[in-house]
Amino acid sequence: MVVRSLPGSTLAGQRILVTGAAGFIGSHLSERLLAEGAEVVGVDGFTDFYPAAIKRANLALAREHDAFALHRIDLADGDLDGLLDDVDAVVHLAAQAGVRGSFGEGFAMYVRNTVLATQRLLEAAAGRGLERFVYASSSSVYGTADRFPTAEGTDRRPVSPYGITKATTEDLASVYHQTRAVPTVGLRYFTVYGPRQRPDMAFSRFFARIAAGEKVPVYGTGRQIRDFTYVEDIVAGTVAAIEHGVPGRVYNLGGGTPVALSDAIEMIGEVVGRPVLIERRDPPMGEAARTGSDCTLAARELGWRPTFTLREGLEAQHAWLSEQAGAARSQVGLAA
Ligand code: NAD
Numbered sequence: 001m002v003v004r005s006l007p008g009s010t011l012a013g014q015r016i017l018v019t020g021a022a023g024f025i026g027s028h029l030s031e032r033l034l035a036e037g038a039e040v041v042g043v044d045g046f047t048d049f050y051p052a053a054i055k056r057a058n059l060a061l062a063r064e065h066d067a068f069a070l071h072r073i074d075l076a077d078g079d080l081d082g083l084l085d086d087v088d089a090v091v092h093l094a095a096q097a098g099v100r101g102s103f104g105e106g107f108a109m110y111v112r113n114t115v116l117a118t119q120r121l122l123e124a125a126a127g128r129g130l131e132r133f134v135y136a137s138s139s140s141v142y143g144t145a146d147r148f149p150t151a152e153g154t155d156r157r158p159v160s161p162y163g164i165t166k167a168t169t170e171d172l173a174s175v176y177h178q179t180r181a182v183p184t185v186g187l188r189y190f191t192v193y194g195p196r197q198r199p200d201m202a203f204s205r206f207f208a209r210i211a212a213g214e215k216v217p218v219y220g221t222g223r224q225i226r227d228f229t230y231v232e233d234i235v236a237g238t239v240a241a242i243e244h245g246v247p248g249r250v251y252n253l254g255g256g257t258p259v260a261l262s263d264a265i266e267m268i269g270e271v272v273g274r275p276v277l278i279e280r281r282d283p284p285m286g287e288a289a290r291t292g293s294d295c296t297l298a299a300r301e302l303g304w305r306p307t308f309t310l311r312e313g314l315e316a317q318h319a320w321l322s323e324q325a326g327a328a329r330s331q332v333g334l335a336a
Contacts, residue, residue: 009036009037009038010243011033011036011037011038011239011242011243012036012037012038013037013038013039014038014039014088014089014131015038015039015041015086015087015088016033016038016039016040016041016087016088016089016090016091016242017040017041017043017083017084017087017089017090017091018030018033018040018041018042018043018090018091018093019043019044019075019090019091019092019093019094019117019121020043020044020092020093020094020095020136021040021042021043021044021059021062021070021093022042022044022046022055022056022058022059022070023044023055023058023093023094023097023198024058024192024196024197024198024231025093025136025189025192025231025234025235025238026042026044026058026091026093026094027055027058027059027061027062027196028194028195028196028231028232028234028235029091029093029235029238029239030042030059030062030068031061031062032235032236032239033239034062034065034067034068036239037067038067039067039068040062040065040067040068040069041069041071041083041087042059042062042068042069042070042071043070043071043073043075043083043094044070044071044072044073044094045072045073045074045075045076045078045094045113046072047074047096047113049096049097049098049101049200050198050199050200054199058196071083074117075094075113075117075118075120075121076112076113076116076117076120080120080121080124083124084124084125084128084130087128087130088130088131089130089131089132089133089134089242090121090125090130090132090133090134090135091134091135091238091242092118092121092133092134092135092136093135093136094113094117095113095114095117095118095136095165095166095169096109096110096112096113096114096162096165097162097198098162098198098200098201099140099160099162099163099284099286099287100284100285100286101162101200102160102161102162102165102286103160103161103285103286107161110161110162110165111165114165114166114168114169115165115168115169115172118135118169118172118173119172122172122173122176122180122182122184123176125176125182126176126180126181126182127180130182130183131183131242132183132185132241132242132245132247133173133176133182133183133184133185134184134185134186134187134238134241134242134245135169135173135184135185135186135187136187136189137166137167137169137170137186137187137188137189137250138162138163138166138188138189139188139189139190139191139227139252139254139288139291139293140158140159140160140162140163140166140288141156141158141163141166141167141170141188142154142156142157142158142188142288142291143156143157143158143159143160143163143288144157144159144288144289145157145288145290145291148258148290148292149227149254149256149258149292149293149294150252150291150292150293150294151252151294151296151297152188152249152250152251152252152294152297156170159286159287159288160285160286160287161286162286163286169186170186170250173186174248177247177248178248183247183248184247184248185241185245185246185247185248185249185250185251186249186250186251187237187238187241187250187251187253188250188251188252188253188254188293189229189234189253189254190226190227190228190229190252190253190254190255190291190293191226191227191228191229191291192228192229192230192231192234193228193229193230193231193313193314193317194230194231194232194313194316194317194320195231195316195317195320195321196231196320197231197317202261203228203264203268203314203317205217206265206268207268207272207317207318207321210268210269210272210274210276211272211274211321211325213274214277215277215278215279216265216276216277216278216279217279217280217281218261218262218265218278218279218280218281219281219282219283219284219287220281220282220283220284220287221262221283222260222261222262222265222278223260223261223262224260224261224287224288224289224290225258225259225260225261225289225290225291225292226258226259226261226264226291227254227255227256227257227258227291227292227293228255228258228259228264228310228313229253229254229255229293229306230255230306230308230312230313230316231313232307232308233253233255233306233307233308234253236304236307237251237253237298237302237304237306238253240298240302240303240304241302243302244301244302244303245301245302246301249297249301251295251297251298251301251302252293252294252295252297252298253293253295253298253304253306254291254292254293254295254306255293255306255308255310255313256293256295256305256306257309257310258290258291258292259310262278264310264314265278267310267311267314268314268318271311271314271315271318272318
């Protein structure tokens with residue numbers, strides 16, 4: 001994304017703590033906040049869910065700013081003393097993401113990096129007089145929702161342990177809002193994609209396979225429906241939540257035009273300009289058959305609407321991947 005100063009931002013001069021700053025969404029958000037004239041205190045534990053080198057690269061642009069500072073802290077057991085000094089708002093994105101790994105032994109890591117880390121940060125935030133404590137939840141809390149598009153009041157019925165840790169994140173936030181006046185604002189992100197998307201996520205894997213002429217593994221029928229959301233829209237919604245989110249509320253942030261996975265794969269093939277070969281796999285565990293966001297509340301209270309079509313977002317992700325591949329090739333050329 002382009003980093004430039006945006007005139008008239010209400011965030012100019014604010015000191016904002018971003019956890020998970022080196023991650024996919026956190027790095028984009030940090031750049032945007034810096035562009036708005038905010039001071040960003042980035043926190044990341046650089047967990048080994050995917051390579052630290054990718055996370056360091058994610059932060060390359062943010063680190064060019066004098067107003068950016070990075071703290072390598074593990075929120076689950078690190079020292080949080082002083083971290084929130086003079087901070088106006090917190091955006092808590094650090095967590096153990098991903099649905100499939102949350103079953104089995106992997107769950108312990110989810111409890112540690114999502115539940116425990118969030119409780120410790122909320123505890124540190126209590127009594128600080130923060131303007132907002134915005135945190136990432138997920139469409140995964142809905143699981144098998146009985147209504148589409150799904151609004152925030154719909155019962156949460158997670159179908160994965162990951163979804164449970166996000167529902168618990170919301171519940172912890174609610175407790176600290178009610179008992180310790182932490183101004184928590186939750187955001188249920190719906191499948192986010194775009195440049196720097198995590199390597200474990202579907203589109204990242206699809207792009208890589210198609211570019212290499214390999215088969216794309218599709219779990220189940222491919223007719224599972226997802227409300228894909230472009231990262232720049234997610235960042236805009238998160239910024240709007242820092243400015244206008246009503247403490248105690250949870251908002252959906254979704255792209256608003258759900259599509260079947262197999263149709264998205266076909267579109268990726270068109271964007272890359274190569275045929276797509278599908279390899280069927282067993283249906284996945286823990287994935288909802290369908291997600292679809294009703295973002296009426298975010299439109300009304302945050303003034304937010306998604307603006308990117310899936311095609312535009314996929315083209316941007318492809319352009320970024322091509323740039324990365326070009327840079328990697330020239331590195332090899334220089335080394336040879
Ligand atoms: P990501 O894995 O790229 O970023 C998360 C970052 O948090 C990582 O850099 C990791 O090192 C850090 N982290 C994890 N545990 C930590 C700990 N104990 N202490 C300090 N740092 C820690 O993930 P992302 O895709 O950018 O997701 C960001 C947030 O949005 C997460 O909370 C995720 O659950 C949520 N979310 C993401 C999506 C999506 O589609 N990407 C959808 C819904 C919700």
